[in-house]
Amino acid sequence: MSFDRDDPSSTGTERPLTRRDARPAGTVVTVGGVEIGGPDIVVFAGPCAVESATQLLATARAVQAAGAHVLRAGAFKPRTSPYSFQGLKEEGLSLLAQVRAKTGLPVVTEVMDPRQVELVSQYADILQVGSRNMQNISLLEEVGKTRMPVLLKRGMSATISEYLHAAEYVLRGGNTQVMLCERGIRTFEPSTRNTLDLNAIPMLHRETHLAVLVDPSHGTGQAWMVPSLAAAAVAAGADGLLVEVHCDPARALSDGRQSLTPDAFARMMREIAAVAVAVGRALAPAAVPLASVPR
Amino acid sequence: MSFDRDDPSSTGTERPLTRRDARPAGTVVTVGGVEIGGPDIVVFAGPCAVESATQLLATARAVQAAGAHVLRAGAFKPRTSPYSFQGLKEEGLSLLAQVRAKTGLPVVTEVMDPRQVELVSQYADILQVGSRNMQNISLLEEVGKTRMPVLLKRGMSATISEYLHAAEYVLRGGNTQVMLCERGIRTFEPSTRNTLDLNAIPMLHRETHLAVLVDPSHGTGQAWMVPSLAAAAVAAGADGLLVEVHCDPARALSDGRQSLTPDAFARMMREIAAVAVAVGRALAPAAVPLASVPR
């Protein structure tokens, strides 16, 4: 683990805060009463993007009914093309807060700009730093100054070592509430959007004390593949999943091809619950309604 | 699935023999009474290479006791360097036959040269075509002329489409008893030997009727990672596993770092049995002693 492609001098010992033996028992992040990084498995689910109050609430109710613990949805969307839907921005944040109030589900949403960290922190329970920004140092430093839980997604072709150094930037700011998320890497294979890298799960668990989630939706880009890879991730030791669900995938403004329907998601939840038990774990109980949780 | 990097005109419909709808029920290969590609999950286990009668028998007895169905070990070894151990060759085949006679375990071993197909067929129950030879057309055609079961491993950077075209070469020769095996692909990540590609499992199941095995030993290159990725492979729908086990990994002549001890293998078998049940399957019952199986 001492090899770093773009910084060949780095070694594990140079990550004093993220390395495994800095916290041998592991880091547990608690959001809305749900423990992430403990023995139980958590599921973050929801649409790729906040599109409307109706879409968001319908999807949130559906994933909650199926047992999801955290609602995921993007208000700020970092799209490859400037002409693709860029998200509802602050209006999207506001819709997230409304749906959180109605359902009690904690919310994770992406922050793309260091100048937005304060704004997004007012609405979200977990700040997501996306793959494209894994090495956006200014953003890492800014979320490191907050005391908000942070979900740091792996870059599209980041080595394990680079990924952990990115997390180190956040911890060095004093924010210990960091969670990792493998989301597919770039390979030569043209039939899938990415190649989900499940090797990363045991490797990250050995190298760091941070919780490891997996996103099979981006990792494959195809909804029909998500349930088998979600089950595989749980079997390989993932602490949680990030899954795209849309109440009407065919009409999604982004990533519809990789979004599960509510029915398919509910089936997937039953399947992964069984796999969790087989590996000596369980799905976490539902989140405590947020009204009773002081922020 | 219509994109082929090195033969861009090919499409699924150009694989009349391997494509899924050519045999919607799937192809089941039966070896020593064990069905591969049916509902039950099979495990091929053993050392990387045949090293001696003692090593092979000790390892075979250990994997058999733990529930393995087929003994794997190389007599002909295609090594990167001409100065690495190249295998015991025909003497190795002879030792495999002796251990088969003593244990009743069917044997899979690699054939590297079209001129050796007849020889290896006299000793082995399954012919393995290795990753380096996935596009060795002469070898594919030669094993296609036999009626021996063939285990065709995926090339180190073969696309799914190229892999299935390679299988098509074998089937076109009239040999329908082909099994596939994902064994890790080449990526930018330096901390593991390869990146095991579990996306390939659902993708191959959709594209073809052939059984899909997974080799987490080569896929990771590190023994401590094998059990979690074996469990993940079963959860993702693999029909079987190929696992390196050595009675004394520290003294192995090749690939010791990725070989499980017999104890670790036995633990892994219990873990994957539980995962198999969780996804509605089971480990296959042990092989029928070969003495009672006509060849």
Next chain:
Amino acid sequence: MSFDRDDPSSTGTERPLTRRDARPAGTVVTVGGVEIGGPDIVVFAGPCAVESATQLLATARAVQAAGAHVLRAGAFKPRTSPYSFQGLKEEGLSLLAQVRAKTGLPVVTEVMDPRQVELVSQYADILQVGSRNMQNISLLEEVGKTRMPVLLKRGMSATISEYLHAAEYVLRGGNTQVMLCERGIRTFEPSTRNTLDLNAIPMLHRETHLAVLVDPSHGTGQAWMVPSLAAAAVAAGADGLLVEVHCDPARALSDGRQSLTPDAFARMMREIAAVAVAVGRALAPAAVPLASVPR
């Protein structure tokens, strides 16, 4: 060129501002009297990072004597590890301005944070957006609001399509002075830091009207490889080069292994001048002293 790994719906026609036929004659950016993107070839050279007044001035004088047109050096350094040297920051910018005043060389330096764009613009002649920030949308939008020349480096595993969409973000802000720079991509090869992708030169020239530079220093990570790949880049049609030079590479605070000595750089300049002539081009004449250039 219609395939985009992470945004599969995009096509060339969706890049109205960057696509070739939007400006068939090509975009020429003029800095300090030097034309970039015209018939002549330009060279940006200097140390990886500003380390001290002495180091910067000595290196600048050396590269200027050898014919370099623009001084490159980082004041803000986006390092993989938070514990690596992060640059002299504003002090570094100030040193750059002093050396520019003394030598007349225009300056290119990296900006990493949208909040720093205004500051860096006060010191630099060209704003560099680095590989790690190629999809830092906020930063792209912010430099797009300026009217400063922008050097946008390709991401470590960005497709050509993604790269051009990133440039489109800048142009859409109204800033047409964008230059591209291939700097090595990530592959499976462990013997070099990256693999310089010279296919990108003709491909980018076909797809866009923007100037294409090449950075063989990051592209290989090894100083001894730089001259041959610099020559290759010029032969393949590059409009310019970005080359790391340090007055004392063995004592460089970052990237010393890939920095040329002044002597090696001077030799390289003579070699590429000959190659430029062979392909019907020439090295650009030296920059007009900046004192005489209104900003």
Next chain:
Amino acid sequence: MSFDRDDPSSTGTERPLTRRDARPAGTVVTVGGVEIGGPDIVVFAGPCAVESATQLLATARAVQAAGAHVLRAGAFKPRTSPYSFQGLKEEGLSLLAQVRAKTGLPVVTEVMDPRQVELVSQYADILQVGSRNMQNISLLEEVGKTRMPVLLKRGMSATISEYLHAAEYVLRGGNTQVMLCERGIRTFEPSTRNTLDLNAIPMLHRETHLAVLVDPSHGTGQAWMVPSLAAAAVAAGADGLLVEVHCDPARALSDGRQSLTPDAFARMMREIAAVAVAVGRALAPAAVPLASVPR
């Protein structure tokens, strides 16, 4: 250079025959009076496959008129799909011999099977081992037993270390007449068939004494890109080129998209001649008519 992905224990010192210091002056292979690996640059050109006497002779005459030194064309074609054109086989060899007799051009053609080495050796001047067979150990050993010049192409995702170990297999058989050929590697980029890796040129020259050729036709997959990358390869220090030319690319039975027309090839030859001079080399003089060369 000590890192080998699939055989991590190997080092340069383990390649006693191929390593640079085994023959510091470099290995020169002489074919039809043409020296490959000396100061002059050689060009192997011709169609992907032998299709007919007319097609082969017309293309041979055209490439000879433009200054090519060796005729390349496949009689045995290792295609991804068994249903693609597999070559004219022995009839193709016979046509190659006829065209050689008429033009005096030496011939390079692929051998895919150890059982064909003797046959192909009767017709060809240089035996080509293709990318798919770079680690076909039996084939490497068989061509190593001959005293024929061998052109060993790099595997699609072979590391430099693996590539040189493959060459070591041939040299260890006593055959020192080996030439290398970079032909594009597999990356994440979808817009080209492969990514031509010109880093490989200086790296191979440092690591081994064998001549290094480059195949920009397979390396890019697109004829319009070939001339710029051919020029780049020469500038980077390649000892020769392998270029696909077809008298009528639109009707080629294979790889028409990447084949130059005779006119485009003649233009390319003039361009690379200029680049060769710029880097202190020259195109080799034409081959001595083979009638006067004893075999």
